[in-house]
Amino acid sequence: MIALAELGWEVSGIDITDKAIVAARALFARHGVRGELAVADATKWVPPQRYDLVTNTFALPATREAQAQVFATARAALAPGGTLLLKDFDPSMRAQHPAFEHYHLPSVEELVADFGELEIVRAEVVETPIHDHARKHVQGEPRWTAAFLHARRAGR
Ligand SMILES: C[S@@+](CC[C@H](N)C(=O)[O-])C[C@H]1O[C@@H](n2cnc3c(N)ncnc32)[C@H](O)[C@@H]1O
Structure with a gap:
């Protein structure tokens, strides 16, 4: 997802755990890219x-x-x-x-x-x-x- 966001894609992701979404948000921030990330059950x-x-x-x-x-x-x-x-x-x-x-x-x-x-x-x-x-x-x-x-x- 990070790689796609870096290429200019608008990315969205869900995970059932808050921990995974907190970690993903930190990773996106570290790479300076945006993503629509939410806690949800697929x-x-x-x-x-x-x-x-x-x-x-x-x-x-x-x-x-x-x-x-x-x-x-x-x-x-x-x-x-x-x-x-x-x-x-x-x-x-x-x-x-x-x-x-x-x-x-x-x-x-x-x-x-x-x-x-x-x-x-x-x-x-x-x-x-x-x-x-x-x-x-x-x-x-x-x-x-x-x-x-x-x-x-x-x-x-
Ligand atoms: C083994 S990790 C895989 C992470 C990554 N996609 C990868 O390929 O390395 C599995 C992830 O799926 C999430 N997950 C499991 N069941 C889910 C569900 N029903 N809805 C959303 N996320 C779920 C878990 O919380 C966990 O973060």
């Missing part, structure tokens, strides 16, 4: 406008039902001609980290089916860097993977 948030780019990375809730609500929010936020980028841990990660036992991890196929009305530009499993805080839970240097979706809404 499962319920009603977008005040439509956006040319909607993105959610590693921020999906735990259950399939709650994820469907976030996807509905993303759909409502996406402008005609807009781009959707989604990335989150894929089902193969269940074997890699104990915390994932209680999470619904979406597969690429599931994301493609969930956004079947959009033009799918790219949908694949991608390698993703291991988070520092997770290293203590894993052995060696495992390969972490995520389901990635790049889709586009028709229009304009």
Whole structure:
């Protein structure tokens, strides 16, 4: 978001925790850029406008039902001609980290089916860097993977 704001985009972001928004506001200030940042729950948030780019990375809730609500929010936020980028841990990660036992991890196929009305530009499993805080839970240097979706809404 910082990089986009530096390029002149008008950016908006939400997070369910006050802590994340306070940190994001500080980061925006440090970079001298502006952003519309608010505490909100993506499962319920009603977008005040439509956006040319909607993105959610590693921020999906735990259950399939709650994820469907976030996807509905993303759909409502996406402008005609807009781009959707989604990335989150894929089902193969269940074997890699104990915390994932209680999470619904979406597969690429599931994301493609969930956004079947959009033009799918790219949908694949991608390698993703291991988070520092997770290293203590894993052995060696495992390969972490995520389901990635790049889709586009028709229009304009
Ligand atoms: C692992 S961090 C990901 C941060 C960043 N997007 C990234 O890719 O590194 C997940 C963030 O999603 C937020 N989050 C989880 N569920 C949410 C929800 N329902 N609505 C809004 N934010 C949520 C958490 O508070 C947390 O700040």
